[in-house]
Amino acid sequence: MDFLIEKLYREKNLSDSELKTVIEGFGSPELLVKYADEVRQKYYGKKVYLRGLIEISSYCKNDCLYCGIRRSNNNAERYRLTREEIMSCCETGYELGFRTFVMQGGEDSYFTDDFMCSLITEIKQKYPDCAVTLSLGERSYKSYERLKNAGADRYLLRHETASPELYGKLHPKEMSFKNRVECLYNLRSLGYQVGAGFMVGVPFQTTEHIIEDLRFLQDLKPHMIGIGAFIPHHDTPFRNEKAGTLGLTLRLLGILRLMFPTALIPATTALGTLAPNGRELGLKTGCNVVMPNLSPVAVRKKYSLYDNKICTGEESAECRACLQRRIESAGYEISAERGDAII
Numbered sequence: 001m002d003f004l005i006e007k008l009y010r011e012k013n014l015s016d017s018e019l020k021t022v023i024e025g026f027g028s029p030e031l032l033v034k035y036a037d038e039v040r041q042k043y044y045g046k047k048v049y050l051r052g053l054i055e056i057s058s059y060c061k062n063d064c065l066y067c068g069i070r071r072s073n074n075n076a077e078r079y080r081l082t083r084e085e086i087m088s089c090c091e092t093g094y095e096l097g098f099r100t101f102v103m104q105g106g107e108d109s110y111f112t113d114d115f116m117c118s119l120i121t122e123i124k125q126k127y128p129d130c131a132v133t134l135s136l137g138e139r140s141y142k143s144y145e146r147l148k149n150a151g152a153d154r155y156l157l158r159h160e161t162a163s164p165e166l167y168g169k170l171h172p173k174e175m176s177f178k179n180r181v182e183c184l185y186n187l188r189s190l191g192y193q194v195g196a197g198f199m200v201g202v203p204f205q206t207t208e209h210i211i212e213d214l215r216f217l218q219d220l221k222p223h224m225i226g227i228g229a230f231i232p233h234h235d236t237p238f239r240n241e242k243a244g245t246l247g248l249t250l251r252l253l254g255i256l257r258l259m260f261p262t263a264l265i266p267a268t269t270a271l272g273t274l275a276p277n278g279r280e281l282g283l284k285t286g287c288n289v290v291m292p293n294l295s296p297v298a299v300r301k302k303y304s305l306y307d308n309k310i311c312t313g314e315e316s317a318e319c320r321a322c323l324q325r326r327i328e329s330a331g332y333e334i335s336a337e338r339g340d341a342i343i
């Protein structure tokens, strides 16, 4: 079935039935890796962009069935960083060479538009050469607009699954797929660089669902695409479900690189959790972004979306050094640039 991988490489697209064949593992993984790397090198050379991840709050009003910080998990330890703590993460990050700060958190109403806007303004004033990325879930158009005007450059909001039927099985009734999609299109029309993405191997997911995800991404045309294997968390309804596999995640990363040649695609922490060299394998299969953790060590374990998450005991500097080693050992190099999307 290598001819399908050849065709995907040439045409950046396949029919649904052809995609199904490739997703289900026909065709040699080596060929997919070879082409994925060729395409990433054509646009990005050996560059890998760093994003400093600051996990600002583990409070969340949502109750997604897969997520360890869902509101009904009474065992989750909750924290939120103060403004001073966030600024101090940025300071450390800047010294370590990060030129993008990603502020991520659960949907926590404590982080009002006023608070976030004034924080973003301060970060942009202090670090005008840095990009600010937000990952704070679903908010109103007005809110996204205010945050953008305050200086936010990018927004990460995984669509999680493009199938309304599967979306319904992974989320409580009060959450709607329609609203999530609307948020993504709002973000795009406001001029954010937008990141979408989905989980791999989440309960009830079929190949057809994954094809819907790829089609959704073709319509949305996000600048960034984050995918990661589902990993069960012991305090959620999915505690006994099987995790997604490294093999399928890597195959999808390769497919994404061929379908979206210029996308920014991170080798995620979830990939590193599945296998010790997961992120290196991701880099070799088309990924060009890594997101080392900049959160204070004291809160790291509390931002527990899934079990056995890596990098929860490391200081920021250790994470940065560890990733540099991993990137170089995989044959790539850290870029000192902001790493904006090239489309």
Ligand code: 5AD
Residues within 6 Å of the ligand: 066, 067, 068, 157, 158, 160, 198, 199, 228, 229, 230, 231, 232, 233, 270, 305, 306, 307
């Ligand atoms: N396994 C893997 N990824 C998860 N996420 C949330 N819970 C899990 C889990 N159990 C992902 C979601 C979310 C991102 C921040 O983390 O895709 O968008």
Ligand code: FES
Residues within 6 Å of the ligand: 292, 293, 310, 311, 314, 318, 319, 320, 322, 323
């Ligand atoms: Fe965090 Fe390796 S990336 S310790």
